[in-house]
Amino acid sequence: MALLEVQGVSKAFGGLIALDDCSLSVEEGEVAGLIGPNGSGKTTLFNVITGYVRPDRGSVRLRGADITGASPARVFGLGLGRTFQQARIFDRLSVLENMLVATQRQEGWLRSVVKGQSSPKERARAGELLQFVGLERLARLPAGNLSFGQRKLLELAYVLVADPQIILLDEPAGGVNPTLINLIAARIRTLNDAGAGKTFLVVEHNMEFVMGLCDTVTVMHQGAAIVSGSPDMVREDPRVLDAYLGGSDDELFEPEPEPEGGAETRLGAVDGRSRT
Amino acid sequence: MNGGLLGGSAALTGTAPSGATPEGPGQPARGVPWAKVCTWLAMALVVLAFPVVFPTPAVTSIAFFSVIFMAAATAWNTFSGYSGYISIGHAVFFGSGAYTLALLAVHLNLAGGMGIFWLVPVAGAVAMAIAVPFGLVALRTRRHTFVVMTIAAFFVFQLLAYNLSSFTQGSAGVSLPTPPWTATGFNQRFYYVAVAVLVVALGLSVAVRRSRFGLQLLAIRDDEDRAAGLGVKTTRVKLTAFVLSAFSVGMAGAVWAYFLGEIHPQFAFTALFDLSVAIMCFLGGFGTITGPLLGAALLESLQQYFTIQYSADNLYLIAYGVLFLAVIALLPRGVIPTVSGAYRDWQDRRLQRRVETVARSAGATGPPGVPVLERAASSARAQER
Numbered sequence: 001m002a003l004l005e006v007q008g009v010s011k012a013f014g015g016l017i018a019l020d021d022c023s024l025s026v027e028e029g030e031v032a033g034l035i036g037p038n039g040s041g042k043t044t045l046f047n048v049i050t051g052y053v054r055p056d057r058g059s060v061r062l063r064g065a066d067i068t069g070a071s072p073a074r075v076f077g078l079g080l081g082r083t084f085q086q087a088r089i090f091d092r093l094s095v096l097e098n099m100l101v102a103t104q105r106q107e108g109w110l111r112s113v114v115k116g117q118s119s120p121k122e123r124a125r126a127g128e129l130l131q132f133v134g135l136e137r138l139a140r141l142p143a144g145n146l147s148f149g150q151r152k153l154l155e156l157a158y159v160l161v162a163d164p165q166i167i168l169l170d171e172p173a174g175g176v177n178p179t180l181i182n183l184i185a186a187r188i189r190t191l192n193d194a195g196a197g198k199t200f201l202v203v204e205h206n207m208e209f210v211m212g213l214c215d216t217v218t219v220m221h222q223g224a225a226i227v228s229g230s231p232d233m234v235r236e237d238p239r240v241l242d243a244y245l246g247g248s249d250d251e252l253f254e255p256e257p258e259p260e261g262g263a264e265t266r267l268g269a270v271d272g273r274s275r276t
Numbered sequence: 277m278n279g280g281l282l283g284g285s286a287a288l289t290g291t292a293p294s295g296a297t298p299e300g301p302g303q304p305a306r307g308v309p310w311a312k313v314c315t316w317l318a319m320a321l322v323v324l325a326f327p328v329v330f331p332t333p334a335v336t337s338i339a340f341f342s343v344i345f346m347a348a349a350t351a352w353n354t355f356s357g358y359s360g361y362i363s364i365g366h367a368v369f370f371g372s373g374a375y376t377l378a379l380l381a382v383h384l385n386l387a388g389g390m391g392i393f394w395l396v397p398v399a400g401a402v403a404m405a406i407a408v409p410f411g412l413v414a415l416r417t418r419r420h421t422f423v424v425m426t427i428a429a430f431f432v433f434q435l436l437a438y439n440l441s442s443f444t445q446g447s448a449g450v451s452l453p454t455p456p457w458t459a460t461g462f463n464q465r466f467y468y469v470a471v472a473v474l475v476v477a478l479g480l481s482v483a484v485r486r487s488r489f490g491l492q493l494l495a496i497r498d499d500e501d502r503a504a505g506l507g508v509k510t511t512r513v514k515l516t517a518f519v520l521s522a523f524s525v526g527m528a529g530a531v532w533a534y535f536l537g538e539i540h541p542q543f544a545f546t547a548l549f550d551l552s553v554a555i556m557c558f559l560g561g562f563g564t565i566t567g568p569l570l571g572a573a574l575l576e577s578l579q580q581y582f583t584i585q586y587s588a589d590n591l592y593l594i595a596y597g598v599l600f601l602a603v604i605a606l607l608p609r610g611v612i613p614t615v616s617g618a619y620r621d622w623q624d625r626r627l628q629r630r631v632e633t634v635a636r637s638a639g640a641t642g643p644p645g646v647p648v649l650e651r652a653a654s655s656a657r658a659q660e661r
């Protein structure tokens with residue numbers, strides 16, 4: 001039984017079909033990649049899985065239990081954490097306070113009113129995680145002051161507070177400088193390794209990142225998952241190249257060093273070039 | 277760990293939005309914040325000594341209204357300022373508090389005197405009881421709709437006060453028993469009771485800001501859906517703050533009514549209440565603890581002064597309108613955050629620029645595998661020496 005199983009999910013926004021009979025499964029302990037051109041429905045699929053969008057058809061199962069249409073809070077409570085393409089953190093709270101918001105989810109009403117903001121244990125845990133993502137020195141800074149990449153790290157850190165078994169990352173490397181990209185990749189590996197053994201589903205346009213990190217890769221195109229397999233298999237598959245407007249193999253998967261924006265080799269850029 | 281980068285600038289330690297933030301990991305424990313304690317003590321002393329130093333009834337009357345509105349603004353801010361949900365319906369609680377005290381005093385045939393002040397917490401409790409169903413309905417909606425719901429609730433209550441005339445005596449109003457005190461003693465007693473209400477309102481405000489649910493309330497203000505996604509029970513959190521804030525506002529309304537000695541529906545349930553209180557909070561600093569105190573002290577004393585001096589009852593309406601636009605345009609964050617923030621922001625920016633430049637250079641040259649900010653910190657330390 002797969003840890004996360006999406007079956008035949010469809011979702012239309014008005015006339016626009018964002019997801020079209022999309023199926024996908026993620027096995028326990030793997031780092032699964034999800035790629036696809038802009039607008040192919042990756043974020044919408046994340047929204048469906050995490051309860052932010054209700055699908056028109058299809059089902060989502062976590063450890064075999066049906067969670068289709070469950071609220072985001074319930075999905076999070078069941079151990080499925082998620083970050084957003086545009087990191088959603090609480091700008092006017094400090095970095096540490098952001099962590100503490102995520103700490104307090106299972107609490108009775110009276111306790112939450114009477115008790116102080118956090119216990120030493122919770123602060124220590126928050127501090128550990130901030131250290132893990134390298135933000136511990138900024139703990140007191142308002143989160144709104146963080147850079148784009150730091151916001152993504154903070155969001156990852158506070159999702160980890162709840163100790164989820166599976167984490168969905170929406171473009172963790174998008175718009176992030178190369179040093180931080182390496183840090184993020186290293187952290188994902190650590191979390192996936194041995195002791196922690198967390199499962200990941202990662203949407204990313206940066207091919208170097210995906211191919212280096214993921215055990216399996218699924219390709220989405222026009223709202224459906226068209227190919228799924230090992231990175232090498234997916235790399236060779238002709239349907240994948242078709243999906244990306246028939247760019248040549250080399251152009252797609254050999255990252256060329258870019259002067260600005262660094263190691264980011266967006267397929268969107270390839271896409272744009274092939275159109276001209 | 278604590279030297280160099282952080283030790284070199286106290287700014288980062290002072291950056292937390294309020295003193296309520298607990299100690300961070302790896303941060304030196306802060307001692308008692310003496311500067312803060314002294315400021316609060318000095319303020320308390322000024323407030324307590326005021327009617328003794330200036331016993332003239334004309335002055336103490338202005339002081340009384342100012343303190344009542346400091347309490348009301350603080351209470352309003354405890355809900356609206358922290359959650360970002362603007363309420364235009366807190367007049368419901370102010371009016372209910374006023375009517376509770378007045379009607380109880382009249383129907384129980386109480387004689388004027390200190391005894392009636394015991395009804396003040398009762399009035400607060402009644403306001404809370406009203407806040408529960410009111411909040412349950414209004415808080416189902418999001419920000420903009422919520423504003424409309426609160427306005428609607430306010431009109432409903434004003435109409436009730438007019439039309440339940442067998443109970444509220446309708447537009448004739450209710451006359452309260454008059455305490456047998458001299459003008460000076462009268463104002464001084466009311467002033468100190470108002471201060472007691474202010475202390476309760478302020479205590480609640482600080483307690484909410486420091487509690488777990490208070491943190492969740494602030495998270496709701498920033499991104500309600502995200503907070504809900506993290507398991508924050510948003511309706512419950514908002515309702516708790518709404519009800520607590522109603523308690524203090526109800527008490528303020530009760531003391532206010534007893535002071536005036538006579539209440540009418542159009543004055544007890546007035547839309548001007550929420551407008552005034554909102555402007556006070558925006559002027560002083562929306563969502564801060566001291567902002568509403570400053571805003572209310574400034575505006576209410578000015579308004580009372582002009583009313584007495586020029587007996588121009590409605591002049592302040594125009595002044596409020598102009599002031600509101602000016603505040604939104606020039607000081608969108610309010611006086612307190614602007615002034616105290618300007619200095620801190622400047623220091624933060626300086627510090628952060630340094631962290632970033634150092635991080636960049638360290639990222640390019642540092643050994644792999646060491647988290648970038650660690651490296652940034654150590655090179656910043658190195659540079660400092």
Ligand SMILES: Nc1ncnc2c1ncn2[C@@H]1O[C@H](COP(=O)(O)OP(=O)(O)OP(=O)(O)O)[C@@H](O)[C@H]1O
Nearest residue numbers: 013016018036037038039040041042043044045085
């Ligand atoms: N809430 C919404 N309302 C209307 N249309 C939407 C909504 N969310 C997504 N869409 C549309 O659904 C399609 C799929 O969008 P989605 O964000 O899932 O793509 P994506 O694969 O994440 O793209 P990208 O790589 O650019 O992030 C797009 O055409 C988008 O405009």
Ligand SMILES: [Mg+2]
Nearest residue numbers: 042043044085
């Ligand atoms: Mg997307």
